[in-house]
Amino acid sequence: MRITFTETLLLKLFLLCFICNSIAQTPNSTDKQDYLLDKVKPNVIGINIKHAWNNNIYGQGIKVAVVSHNWNLNHKDLSSPRLVRLSPIVSKTINSTKKINHDTTTLKMLFGQNDFDFTGAVHKVDSVYCSTTEREITFSGLSSLITRLDLAISKAINKLDKGDVLILEEQTLDPSGKLAPIDYNIIVWDLIKKATDSGIIVVATAGNGSENLDAPEFEEYRNRGDNGIILVGSGTRKGRYRTSTSNYGSPIHLQAWGDNSAFSLGYGETYANGDNATQFSKTSFATPIVASAVIALQSYAKEVHGIILPPKQIRNILIETGTKSNATEHIGPLPNVKRAFEKLDELKTSSPFTIEFLDHDGTMLKSLTATYGESILPPNPPIRSGYQFFKWSKTTDWISKNTSVIAQYVPAGTNYKVTFVDRDNNILKEEIINHGTSATAPIPPKQQGASVFSGWNKLFFNITSDLQVTALYDIAETTYTITFKDFNGTLLKEDLVGKGNIVTAPVAPLRTGYKFTGWDINLSNIVSNLTVTAQYESLLSIPNSEKDILKIYPNPVKNKINIEVNEVTQILNYQILNLSGKIIKSGTTEKIIEVSSLTEGIYILKILFDNKVISKKFIRLN
Structure with missing residues (x-):
């Protein structure tokens, strides 16, 4: 398709109008930037x-x-x-x-x-x-x-x-x-x-x-x-x-x-x-x-x-x-x-500047010249009886004028104690520091939850007195959501945790007939969002070494429990204990124990023979 001369001209005019309109919509303010001018x-x-x-x-x-x-x-x-x-x-x-x-x-x-x-x-x-x-x-x-x-x-x-x-x-x-x-x-x-x-x-x-x-x-x-x-x-x-x-x-x-x-x-x-x-x-x-x-x-x-x-x-x-x-x-x-x-x-x-290094009493120690921007190395610290050199009164890493630099001292043996503590006031480190020197901070303790170490509440360089420095904490830059759930999906706890921090788990949940054994994920170093599920072990389980020696049935039981101990025909001594370890019932038996008088719950049956004790858990139902 060919575009005629008239159509081309109209297109150019349209584009020109569009550009002008766009510029007109933006206020021209260059003449109002007076702060850039002189007077x-x-x-x-x-x-x-x-x-x-x-x-x-x-x-x-x-x-x-x-x-x-x-x-x-x-x-x-x-x-x-x-x-x-x-x-x-x-x-x-x-x-x-x-x-x-x-x-x-x-x-x-x-x-x-x-x-x-x-x-x-x-x-x-x-x-x-x-x-x-x-x-x-x-x-x-x-x-x-x-x-x-x-x-x-x-x-x-x-x-x-x-x-x-x-x-x-x-x-x-x-x-x-x-x-x-x-x-x-x-x-x-x-x-x-x-x-x-x-x-x-x-x-x-x-x-x-x-x-x-x-x-x-x-x-x-x-x-x-x-x-x-x-x-x-x-x-x-x-x-x-x-x-x-x-x-x-x-x-x-x-x-x-x-x-x-x-x-x-x-x-x-x-x-x-x-x-x-x-x-x-x-x-x-x-x-x-x-x-x-x-x-x-x-x-x-x-x-x-x-x-x-x-x-x-x-x-x-x-x-x-x-x-x-x-x-x-x-x-x-x-x-x-x-x-x-x-x-x-x-x-x-400008002409070179003169830098004079003087002792405490005005004695000239060294005189040097330097141009603008030069750095001058001070002389070796002077010795003064009964005192230790502290510092020069001025730095000489950038010379910009004629300068007198005076040696400064403190009494010999002047020391201070710097104590670093966490936010609970637990001591992290104690250090004895010479006058005018700097302390070295300890490695901050690993944090729980979303907080992260962010610094110290005081500066600890140029120490001139005893000092206590406290760790400060803030919200971590990167945080993750940790969700704790029970075996059936019930929400136990949700927590916000900083990257690499330790998460505080909820109180161990209770489940009838089971013992809580921990969580399915390691919680020592959090680097992502996590869903953590409670893990259990059945209270009815016994070590493999005992499975072939002692058998009890039925389990759970309502009235009477039957006992079988392999290769043993003698009368057996027994004890029934609750989960707190209290003896509820004891006696002797050959094969059957009456348990109908027990309240509903979980118990431990101990069988004693030949100087051995074999235990078995059972559930009493109404």
């Missing part, structure tokens, strides 16, 4: 990510992991194979569309890109790993949702290398029930410390609890020290004041826009898989803005200077070069990408 108005300042773009820096060379609730990776801006989900999708009947859109917006702000309405700040990162904190479990036909921060973070960290970036768009609760930074959770704090120690940069929301993190109730949190995290507060678009919901205080490092004038895309149900533009606010919005500056600076360091900035260096540069906050409560400055790049250029071209 928007006299008192409205962004992070100036456009300076990075002008230098061909778009996040290349960096892998990123995002930990949050859930995402819509079917969104047309997020369908790239670079975006990888690390956890199964959670059912929308449990995880609301609002949560999914919330977290989808975070991804779009960072990595989304199309030609006509939106550009993510660092849209050319190498890979993006999405790790959800929520898991759906089913038990007894009902679905429920559990949150596992530690599992989601661990999965994300395992995908990253030195210099990569982990973004935590989650909060936790303090004892009063208000929203606190995610690393208020001690297990998360420890995971973040391990990540930053390995060179991974961690950026996290400071939380929307309106809490003063310098208050007395956060003293233990502050006293843990510096785990290397970058905590992000929420500021206003105009003036960089604290928003009413943002936490504040000295633990917070940087801020970004978080008031209701902040703008993003993909949040809302109108364009579930499209590009609906709506407002998005609080620390949830501020965190990806700061993360954009972090990723851009690391990408610039690798691409231009051939170095990988450690977490604290990136944090220090962004704080030093940021735009000052006008807030009376501390939420840190707003990053400025252009000034951060310029500061890094300056540091790389």
Whole structure:
């Protein structure tokens, strides 16, 4: 069939109209991404990510992991194979569309890109790993949702290398029930410390609890020290004041826009898989803005200077070069990408720095010079009478300025006891530790049911006092349903058990005329859903060696029981016992025993002859 020129023209016009209509349905919002700019108005300042773009820096060379609730990776801006989900999708009947859109917006702000309405700040990162904190479990036909921060973070960290970036768009609760930074959770704090120690940069929301993190109730949190995290507060678009919901205080490092004038895309149900533009606010919005500056600076360091900035260096540069906050409560400055790049250029071209190692009394032990980013090996620990060397006052694995490093000591023989206990306060291990050293945790005990060991409630490195550390437990990542049934299919118990855990069996069931002997499946290492059935042995059975010596009949019996003992004609002594071992009846007989006076039940007949005792069970019926 031939298509005429007119038909071809009409087809082209139809396709053109279709494309235009599709584009028209998606709002164009590129002019509203003001947070990417430098100065928007006299008192409205962004992070100036456009300076990075002008230098061909778009996040290349960096892998990123995002930990949050859930995402819509079917969104047309997020369908790239670079975006990888690390956890199964959670059912929308449990995880609301609002949560999914919330977290989808975070991804779009960072990595989304199309030609006509939106550009993510660092849209050319190498890979993006999405790790959800929520898991759906089913038990007894009902679905429920559990949150596992530690599992989601661990999965994300395992995908990253030195210099990569982990973004935590989650909060936790303090004892009063208000929203606190995610690393208020001690297990998360420890995971973040391990990540930053390995060179991974961690950026996290400071939380929307309106809490003063310098208050007395956060003293233990502050006293843990510096785990290397970058905590992000929420500021206003105009003036960089604290928003009413943002936490504040000295633990917070940087801020970004978080008031209701902040703008993003993909949040809302109108364009579930499209590009609906709506407002998005609080620390949830501020965190990806700061993360954009972090990723851009690391990408610039690798691409231009051939170095990988450690977490604290990136944090220090962004704080030093940021735009000052006008807030009376501390939420840190707003990053400025252009000034951060310029500061890094300056540091790389600066004169060598001097590093002085001093003894406790100021005596010079060693003086060295190093350029920015170099690592210096400290001298051998000095000897001081009556004391043991503890540590140097500063680390020298990344030189960034002139530095004096002082030897620190503790009295000789200073030791402490570290005790590890389980949740029932049973002692798992006791260890004597020198001052300032670390304890070694024991292997956690194997757990029963759905719980799994998730960490310890306190840190046990740099020990400076006696310490008790308690094991913490959570719902296992993989769980199985174990169903216990009786011989006739009656349900005895149903339990949820973690992978590899021990299951607690129900009380041994009773069955008339039988003895419970166990279960038909080994329950020591659960790796799948199981149906476990009770096993029995008939109480009427006797060892084979006795079958040919003693016979009794009928069995069951109502009135009289007949006895046959092979090759024995003498009068026999007998005893009848109940199952508790109490003698109910005894006497002598040749062949017949009267049992009609016994109540209904199971009994044991013992025959005594020639210094032998032979037993046989029988059932008395009415």
